Amino acid sequence: MLRSVTTSPLVSIVTPTLNQAHFLEPTLRSVRAQTYPAIEHIVVDGGSTDGTLDILRREAERGSIRFMSEPDGGMYEAVNKGLALATGEILAYLNSDDAYLPWAVEAVVDRFAARPDADLVYGDGVKVEAETGIQRLRLFPPFDLVSLANHESLMQPAVFWRRRLYERIGSFDAGLRFVADLDYWLRAAAADARIVHLDEVIAVERIHAARLSSAQRDTMAAEGREMRFRHAGAAGGPAARERAVARHRRWQRRLWLRFLAASVVRRSSGPWHRFLAEGQVRIRPLRALRLSLSYRYGRLRNAVVSRLAADVLGEDRLDRHAA
Numbered sequence: 001m002l003r004s005v006t007t008s009p010l011v012s013i014v015t016p017t018l019n020q021a022h023f024l025e026p027t028l029r030s031v032r033a034q035t036y037p038a039i040e041h042i043v044v045d046g047g048s049t050d051g052t053l054d055i056l057r058r059e060a061e062r063g064s065i066r067f068m069s070e071p072d073g074g075m076y077e078a079v080n081k082g083l084a085l086a087t088g089e090i091l092a093y094l095n096s097d098d099a100y101l102p103w104a105v106e107a108v109v110d111r112f113a114a115r116p117d118a119d120l121v122y123g124d125g126v127k128v129e130a131e132t133g134i135q136r137l138r139l140f141p142p143f144d145l146v147s148l149a150n151h152e153s154l155m156q157p158a159v160f161w162r163r164r165l166y167e168r169i170g171s172f173d174a175g176l177r178f179v180a181d182l183d184y185w186l187r188a189a190a191a192d193a194r195i196v197h198l199d200e201v202i203a204v205e206r207i208h209a210a211r212l213s214s215a216q217r218d219t220m221a222a223e224g225r226e227m228r229f230r231h232a233g234a235a236g237g238p239a240a241r242e243r244a245v246a247r248h249r250r251w252q253r254r255l256w257l258r259f260l261a262a263s264v265v266r267r268s269s270g271p272w273h274r275f276l277a278e279g280q281v282r283i284r285p286l287r288a289l290r291l292s293l294s295y296r297y298g299r300l301r302n303a304v305v306s307r308l309a310a311d312v313l314g315e316d317r318l319d320r321h322a323a
Contacts, residue, residue, distance in 0.1 A: 008036070008037060008038040008109070009038065009088070009089040009090055009109060009112075010038045010039075010040055010087060010088040010089055010090070011036065011038060011039050011040070011088050011089075011090045011091075011092070011105050011108075011109065011160070012039075012040045012041075012042065012083075012086035012087060012088030012090070012091050012092070013031055013039060013040070013041050013042070013091075013092050013093065013094050013105075014042050014043075014044060014078075014079055014082030014083055014086060014091075014092070014093040014094070015027060015028075015031075015041065015042070015043045015044070015082070015093065015094050015095065015096050016043075016044050016046070016075045016076075016078035016079050016082065016093065016095065016096065017043060017044070017045050017046070017048065017052060017078075017095075017096035018045065018046035018047070018048055018052075018075075018078075019048045019049065019050045019052065020048075020050075020052065020096045020097055021048065021050045021051040021052045021054075021055060022050075023096055023097040023206065024052060024055055024096045025055060025314070026099055026312060026313050026314035027094060027095070027096050027097065027098060027099050028041070028043075028055070028059055028064065028065065029099075029312075029314075030094075030099035030100045030101075030102075030204075030312045031064075031094070031100060032064050033102050033312075034100065034102060034103075034104065034105045034106065035102055035103050035105075035106045036105040036106040036109055039105060040066070040086065040087060040088050041064060041065045041066070042065070042066050042067070042068075042082040042085055042086060043056055043059075043065050043066070043067040043068075043082075043096075044067070044068055044069075044072070044078040044079070044081050044082040045067060045068065045069035045070075045078075046069075046070075046071060046072045046074075046078055047069060047070060047071045047072075048069070053069060056069070066085070068081065068085075073174055074174065074177060075095075075177075076172040076173065076174045076176065076177075076180040077174040079093045079171075079172055080171040080172055080174060083166065083171060083172075084171075088163065089162065089163050090108070090109065090112060090160055090161070090162060090163070091160065091161055091162070091163060091166055092108075092157075092159065092160040092161070093156075093157075094157050094203075095156070095157065097206045097208065098157040098203065098204060098205050098206055099157075099203070099204045099206075099312040099313050100157070100202060100203055100204070100312070101201060101202055101203065101204065101274075101275070101279065101308065101309070101312060102278070102312075103200070103202070103274045103278070104123070104158075104202035104203060105160075107123070107198060107200045107202055107274065108121050108123065108160045108198065108202065111196065111198045112160075112162070115194075115196050117194045118162075118194050118195070118196040119161060119162050119164065119165040119188065119193035119194050119195065120159065120160070120161040120162070120165060120185070120188055120193055120194075120195045120196070121159075121160050121161070121195075121196050121197075121198050122140065122143075122154045122155070122158055122159045122160075122185075122195070122196075122197060122198065123140075123155075123158040123197070123198040123199075123200050123201065123202040123203065124137070124138055124139050124140055124155070124158060124198075124199070124200065124201045124202065124272070124275075125137075125138050125155040125157065125158045125201060125202065125203040125204060125205055126138070126201060126203075126204045126205070126304075126306055126309040127204075127205045127207055128204060128205070128206055128207065128309055128310060128313055128315060129207045129208075130206055130207060130208040130313075130315065131208065131209070133310065133315065134301055134302055135301075135302055135304070135305050135306065135309060135310075136300040136301060136302075136303075137201070137259075137300065137303065137304040137306075138155055138300075139252070139255040139256065139259060140152075140154065140155065140197060140255075141197070141247075141248070141251035141252075141254075141255065142197050143189070143195040143196070143197060144247065145186070145189045145190075145235075146232070146235050146240060146243075146244065147243075147244040147247050147248065148182075148185065148186060148189065149186060149228055149231045149232040149235065149236065149240075149244075150228060150232055150235075150236055150240045150241045150243075150244035151241055151244035151245050151248060152244060152247075152248055153182055154181075154182070154185055155203060155205060156181045156205075157203035157204075157205055158202050158203040159181070159185070161188065161193075165188055165191075165193050168191055168193075169184070169187050169188055169191050169193075172184050176223060176227065177219075177220075177223060178216070178219070178220035178223050178224065179220065179223050179224045179227050182224065182227065182228075183227050183231070186227075186228075186231040187231075190231070199270075199271035199272060200271070200272055200273075200274055200275060201272060201274075201275035201279065201306075204309045204312055204313055206313050206315075249295045252291065252295040253291070253292050253293065253294070253295045254292075256288055256291040256292035256295070256303075257292035258271060259271070259272060259288065259304075260283075260285065260288045260289060260292055262276060263276055263281070263283050263288075275306070278308065279306040279307075279308045279309065280306060280307035280308045280311075281304060281305070281306050281307075282304070282305045282306075282307075283303070283304050283305075284302065284303050284304070287299055287302075287303040288303045288304065291303055
């Protein structure tokens with residue numbers, strides 16, 4: 001049952017964009033389709049010339065978004081502009097080539113309600129390769145600062161945080177081009193934020209050639225190493241990275257075994273129940289079982305495929321080997 005708007009905390013979602021008209025509409029549609037009623041969606045455009053403004057004007061007229069358009073210094077400066085305008089008690093940003101699954105905000109708000117001490121909540125997600133339709137389900141372990149500083153990350157569109165955390169640690173570091181999101185999660189942890197995982201698949205990340213993380217992979221990796229080194233301090237170094245990698249593999253084996261068990265039981269509550277019930281999911285049991293026994297990243301390829309994940313991105317293809 002949906003809450004009334006008057007009793008629901010407002011959730012503010014910021015979408016930075018620049019010349020991504022061909023991806024933008026599914027992103028906006030995924031926010032409109034949320035099962036949670038109290039959402040403020042702010043789009044910050046960097047001065048697009050590709051038809052983006054026509055889309056934004058139309059959406060603003062129907063009352064689904066607020067937007068601004070002016071040149072900026074990059075994605076994180078745009079996110080910061082949007083956060084400065086946001087009025088919600090819960091905050092997030094969603095890039096204009098990514099999307100939420102319909103229950104995402106509702107599940108996050110419920111998690112915050114169940115954990116009043118939580119400052120930041122992160123969930124699981126699906127990565128979809130735009131060129132091939134290949135999907136990779138990403139399951140995340142409980143938060144660990146040393147692991148995050150040395151190897152692991154969070155899936156950015158699946159992260160939400162309270163206003164009180166934003167007021168404590170401020171904006172994203174706009175001096176970083178690629179990894180200011182990871183820097184923000186590490187800054188939150190350094191400020192003693194309570195960071196809590198949500199066992200639900202809530203976001204879909206589109207992987208394509210024009211994405212910054214794809215187009216400038218080496219530059220991004222170098223920025224990430226420097227940023228991690230700064231945060232890890234004495235808890236960093238090769239040995240710490242080896243321990244973080246080992247932890248990641250242990251948890252992945254455990255999580256995939258749990259997911260496989262949940263897919264068999266299909267309960268009406270519990271881990272991943274919305275995704276399993278409503279995500280139009282196909283599972284390759286043997287591949288998922290191999291993941292649970294001996295984790296290798298390559299085995300993630302189409303071990304689990306969600307028709308809904310493709311649909312929310314407006315993608316009409318699935319990898320032909322997905323079934």
